[in-house]
Structure formats: structure tokens, C-alpha cells
Amino acid sequence: MAKQVPDTRNVGKDAMTPEGTVNRAALPAIFNPEDLNALEAALRLKDRVEGSTVHILTMGPQRAADIIRDAMFRGADGGYLLSGREFAGSDTLATSYALSCALKKIAPDVIFAGRQAIDGDTAQVGPQVAEKLGLPQVTYAEEIVEVKEKSLVIKRRLEHGTEVVECPIPAVVTVNASAAECRPRNAKRVMKYKFALAGSEIAAAPESPAAQRAAAKEYLQIVEWAAADVNPDPEQLGLTGSPTKVKKIENVVFAAKEAKKFTAADEDINSLMVELIASHTLG
Amino acid sequence: MNNIFVYIEMEGGKVADVSLELLTKGRELATKLGVKLEAVVLGHKLADIATELAKYGADTVWTADDELFVPFRTLPHTAVLCGLIEQEKPQIALFGATPVGRDFAPRVSSALHSGLTADCTQLEIGDHKDPKTGKEYKDLLYQIRPAFGGNIIATIVNPDHRPQMATVREGVMRKEYAAKPGAGEVKPIDWKKFVKDTDLVVKIIDRQIEERKIDIKGASILVAGGYGMGSKENFKLVHELADVLGGEVGASRAAVDAGFTEHARQVGQTGVTVRPKLYIACGISGQIQHTAGMDQSSMVISINNDPEAPINKIADYAILGDVNEIIPKMIKYYKQNSK
Numbered sequence A: 001m002a003k004q005v006p007d008t009r010n011v012g013k014d015a016m017t018p019e020g021t022v023n024r025a026a027l028p029a030i031f032n033p034e035d036l037n038a039l040e041a042a043l044r045l046k047d048r049v050e051g052s053t054v055h056i057l058t059m060g061p062q063r064a065a066d067i068i069r070d071a072m073f074r075g076a077d078g079g080y081l082l083s084g085r086e087f088a089g090s091d092t093l094a095t096s097y098a099l100s101c102a103l104k105k106i107a108p109d110v111i112f113a114g115r116q117a118i119d120g121d122t123a124q125v126g127p128q129v130a131e132k133l134g135l136p137q138v139t140y141a142e143e144i145v146e147v148k149e150k151s152l153v154i155k156r157r158l159e160h161g162t163e164v165v166e167c168p169i170p171a172v173v174t175v176n177a178s179a180a181e182c183r184p185r186n187a188k189r190v191m192k193y194k195f196a197l198a199g200s201e202i203a204a205a206p207e208s209p210a211a212q213r214a215a216a217k218e219y220l221q222i223v224e225w226a227a228a229d230v231n232p233d234p235e236q237l238g239l240t241g242s243p244t245k246v247k248k249i250e251n252v253v254f255a256a257k258e259a260k261k262f263t264a265a266d267e268d269i270n271s272l273m274v275e276l277i278a279s280h281t282l283g
Numbered sequence B: 001m002n003n004i005f006v007y008i009e010m011e012g013g014k015v016a017d018v019s020l021e022l023l024t025k026g027r028e029l030a031t032k033l034g035v036k037l038e039a040v041v042l043g044h045k046l047a048d049i050a051t052e053l054a055k056y057g058a059d060t061v062w063t064a065d066d067e068l069f070v071p072f073r074t075l076p077h078t079a080v081l082c083g084l085i086e087q088e089k090p091q092i093a094l095f096g097a098t099p100v101g102r103d104f105a106p107r108v109s110s111a112l113h114s115g116l117t118a119d120c121t122q123l124e125i126g127d128h129k130d131p132k133t134g135k136e137y138k139d140l141l142y143q144i145r146p147a148f149g150g151n152i153i154a155t156i157v158n159p160d161h162r163p164q165m166a167t168v169r170e171g172v173m174r175k176e177y178a179a180k181p182g183a184g185e186v187k188p189i190d191w192k193k194f195v196k197d198t199d200l201v202v203k204i205i206d207r208q209i210e211e212r213k214i215d216i217k218g219a220s221i222l223v224a225g226g227y228g229m230g231s232k233e234n235f236k237l238v239h240e241l242a243d244v245l246g247g248e249v250g251a252s253r254a255a256v257d258a259g260f261t262e263h264a265r266q267v268g269q270t271g272v273t274v275r276p277k278l279y280i281a282c283g284i285s286g287q288i289q290h291t292a293g294m295d296q297s298s299m300v301i302s303i304n305n306d307p308e309a310p311i312n313k314i315a316d317y318a319i320l321g322d323v324n325e326i327i328p329k330m331i332k333y334y335k336q337n338s339k
């Protein structure tokens, strides 16, 4: 499972509004960082288990197909784009419900997710999907230590140490940023898959050479599902299926508050210390 | 029915600080709503636990006391919490946003189909009117949290589903004995009826946990060093200043990554959240992931040779110059003036 997210970590000047808040729409859309760690974990498992394949599942707008292509450049075999108005306004519970409906249909042996997405920042979707599918979970995975026939031995990164667990599969594994970095895009794969398209992308310009090429070659087709394709209970989708409602959003104002300025000169440091002692900031 | 649950997390036989912080907040909310505050503890050898929890205002202490619950495993914990919540029907359930809380609280919410708000920085009681239906709700839990990498603050409500569930990070809320202790009445959880054999499929093979020795959260003065300190050798200046001022030493991630100091001192999104009386940032640029962990400090002093460093935007005092020159002067003039 991977998510396309706005790059909240690199908020440049052009993404700031005159009021000093962040214009979210102006941020570039990227592959959620920890989902790249998850992809690498999946690709390493594929390298170890002959005949296995790696597919990306993402829920998002049409342009989220970009991260599926990116994953294919790095070694994934293909992907599924879950897209449609019905999914709009999903909280983590509705997101995990929609993803779990698609996963029931795909029925993978191991489901990898990133620990956390950098926009919603909740780290809830992985465990919630596991619960919806009735599968065990291993969170904060750092390394797959051993692959057995019906289980995986996984090292987890905890706050003050590590833990090694054995978990039967199928299972959900959420991968930590401390795990191995994702391999780079492979030039040959870029050549091969750059024309991979999702169904709606083909439909948008069916006469274009790119669309005709993708339509003719199965490996260039990214599976695209609308809500109806994954047999959901509509009551559990999107805004209706979301118990949490955003009541209010305040933009954090980064506009400068004036700091009192000092230099390294002795008089400056001396007067600062005098001021801090006088105000009882320093005892 | 309708009470407030606080999940109590055990850390090496002791109650985690974040759980006591949540009890303190839970006490305030319970009093406001006129309901009971109920602590829920899963662990082993929990004999005296209720006395301590009562001091923080717990009226009831639910316990599941068995080897099975130590160390923590997702599925048995989830099964017990789900079972108890269905049995007792609390209106609010709070969890620490720790590796444990963030692992199993989402599962509990998924099983119960109740919403869960992550990493709240404030919890308040308030009314809500649904903008579409116009339906009015009284006394909901306002769950206030940063998102988008700290660029926005959202207030989230959960009008129609119970319990209203939220996680809160350690160090974000205050921990205080209740004005009037709770009754601390112990109620054993009949957990055997909730945990199934299939909840035991994940096996822990090995665990390497270090004791938490360093605690920068409680410090009222924190002197933090960043990558701008330049070397492990120079980083000693940060310790010297902290010692003289009676504070603790914190660090940015870049300083930790560079090996200047240990991870337990890292302040920020992937480190500790602190709110000292005074925060001195030495050679720290002030990226959002760092400031997310310290922008609640009462006062911030930055020492940086770059006048444009973002840390200066949140600083009350900005000293422009080289840390290696300025820190020794601060020590000198502090000593001179404090006598």
C-alpha cells in the first residue's frame, strides 16, 4: 500500500501565502517516504522468494498513478489504482475499509505499508487494514530476518530498542523509516514502463499513441478500480463512512515575531545574562 | 456507561509517564462531564497499581493481570480492550501515542468502527453543530492536533460513534496529582472470555530494550545543540552550559545522526516533545521537524551565525555569531552576574 502525498517537509517560499501560512496545493506530490521503505522491503522479499510478485495498491486521484509507475521503475510488477468520488473525504477508518475491500480481491500473502504518511500523519491505516482483514500485524518493521514457508521473522524498531517476532502469513507489515532505503529507478525499467497507464488515463485520450500502446500491452496497464469494482458497503465509504469529522482547520502562521537581537560582543552577552537573571528565567 | 477510559501503559513494571499525563487530563474532562475516570491496565504483577493511579484521580482501575500481557503483543491487547469497551461503553477512550498505543489503538478503533484522532495536543469539551444536517451535539470531545507536518492545526470531532478515541504524545500534557484522589476501586477484567487462541499467533523471539536513563522532558531549562556545534568535542560546550544553568542537554536529529550525542536527547517530531521554561538552541537551524518538538517552550534563545536561520523566527532572543565563542561567554557572564 502506498500513498501519494504533498511534500510537507520541503515547504519552499513559493508555497507560502502572503499571510505566512502554507498553501497545500502548491506543494509537489511525492511518493510517501516511508512507503518507499515498504516498497524496498517488498522487493527484497521478492528477490528471496522465487516466483513472487510485487504490486502497489493506492487510493487517490488519477494522478496517483504516478507513484505506481515510479514503483514499477524501481522493480514493482504492476499496480492497482482505487479511485472515485465515493472515496472523497475519507478518514483513516474509511480509507482502511476501502483498501481492505480491494485487498480482499487481490488476496496477497504479505501486505506492506509505510508506518506513516507525512500529510495525515496518523500511522493508523496499516493496523486498521489488518483488523478489517482479520490478519496479524507487525508494525515498525526494520528488516525481514528470515523467510519461512508459512511465516516471517521480522526485526522491529521500538523507542528504546528492538524486538524480533515471528508472524504467520498472510499478515500486514508496516515499515519504518529506519529500514533499508529504496533502490533507485532502473534505466531499463524506466524505458519499459514509462508508458504504463491507468484505465482512466487511457480513456482520457484513447486515440493518442501512448494510450494505444498501453491498450495493446498488458504489462503497461495499471488496474484501475472504482468503488463498485471492490464490492463495498457504500455506508462505510468516504465522508459517510468516516466517524471523525474535521470541525476546524487553522493554518499555522510562520510569519516572523521579532526576536530581540544580540551579537557575540561581550557587552551584548553580559546584558542578556543580566536580563535573564532579572526576569528569573535563569535562577 | 459513558465514563472516560484511559489505557495505562506499563514500562518495565512502572506506569509510563504519558499514562499519568492522560489521567490528569482525563480527570479534568471527567469532572467537567460529571462522569467517572476509569483506568485500564493490562500487565503482570499489578498488585499496588491502583494506589498510584488513584492519586491521579482514577475512580476505577480495571486490571487484567497475567504473564500473557508482558511484553506487549497487539492481538491480545486489542481483544481485551475491544471486549471491555463493548461491555462498559465509555464515551471517551484515551491512549498514549507511543509505539504501543499507535500499534493497537488503531486496531481497536477499526474493530469497533469508532474514529480515532492521532497525536492530539489539546483535548477539550465543547458543542458541535453539523454544518450539513444542522444537528446539534452537546459535550463532544474536541480533539485538536497538528497535521501536514505541523503546518496546520485541525480540530476533529466524532459526533455519532462511541467511544471518542484519541492518542496523545508523551510530554504534551501535564502530569499532576488530582486535587481530590479518586477511589481507585479495582475491578478485574474477565479477560479470558475476550482472548482467543488465534490472538496468540505472533511469537516474540527476542527483545533488546535499553532502560531509559536520560530524561529531557522534565527539564525546565534545556540547552540543545545542533549540527552547527561542528564536532563531538565542541558539543561538550552544550553540556557545560547546561550544567552551569542547572538544565538538561537536548539535540537536533542532525547532531544525533552525526554521533555528537545519543538519540534519547533528540527533540522533535521523531524525538521527544519538550516544553521547558527556557530552550537554548545552539547551532540549530530550526526545521519544522525540530520545532514541532519545542515550539511550546516558554522562551527560546537561538545562537546561530546565520541571521536567516528559521529558528530566529520563533526565538525571543537571537544571538548572531559563532557558538564556540558565545557559549563560553554566556557561562562567564552568567557566573559573574548570578552571585
Ligand SMILES: Cc1cc2nc3c(=O)[nH]c(=O)nc-3n(C[C@H](O)[C@H](O)[C@H](O)COP(=O)(O)OP(=O)(O)OC[C@H]3O[C@@H](n4cnc5c(N)ncnc54)[C@H](O)[C@@H]3O)c2cc1C
Residues within 6 Å of the ligand: A001, A002, A003, A032, A034, A035, A038, A057, A058, A059, A060, A090, A091, A092, A093, A095, A099, A112, A113, A114, A115, A116, A117, A118, A119, A120, A121, A122, A123, A124, A125, A126, A244, A246, B115, B116, B117, B118, B145, B146, B147, B148, B152, B153, B154, B156
Ligand atoms: C488535517 C487533517 C487531520 C486528520 N486527522 C485525522 C485523524 O486524526 N484521524 C483520522 O482517522 N483521520 C484523520 N485525517 C484523515 C486522514 O489523513 C486520511 O484518512 C488519510 O487518507 C489516511 O491517513 P494518513 O494520511 O494519516 O495515513 P497513515 O495512516 O499515516 O498511513 C500509513 C500507511 O498506510 C498506507 N496508506 C495510507 N493511505 C493510503 C492510501 N490512500 N492509499 C494507499 N495506501 C495508503 C500507506 O502505506 C501509508 O504509509 C486527517 C486529515 C487531515 C487533512
Ligand SMILES: Cc1cc2nc3c(=O)[nH]c(=O)nc-3n(C[C@H](O)[C@H](O)[C@H](O)COP(=O)(O)OP(=O)(O)OC[C@H]3O[C@@H](n4cnc5c(N)ncnc54)[C@H](O)[C@@H]3O)c2cc1C
Residues within 6 Å of the ligand: A009, B225, B226, B227, B228, B229, B230, B251, B252, B253, B254, B255, B266, B267, B268, B269, B270, B271, B272, B282, B283, B284, B285, B286, B287, B288, B289, B290, B293, B303, B304, B305, B306, B309, B321, B322, B323, B324
Ligand atoms: C521525517 C523526519 C523527521 C525528523 N525528525 C526530526 C526530529 O525529531 N528532530 C530534529 O531535530 N530533526 C528532525 N528531522 C530533521 C530536520 O528536518 C533537520 O534536518 C534537522 O533538525 C537539522 O538539524 P540542525 O538544525 O542541527 O542542522 P542544520 O540544519 O545543518 O543546521 C545547522 C545550523 O547551525 C548553524 N551553524 C553552523 N555553524 C555554526 C556556528 N559555528 N555557530 C553558530 N551556528 C552555526 C547553521 O547556520 C545552521 O542554521 C526530521 C526529518 C524528517 C524528514
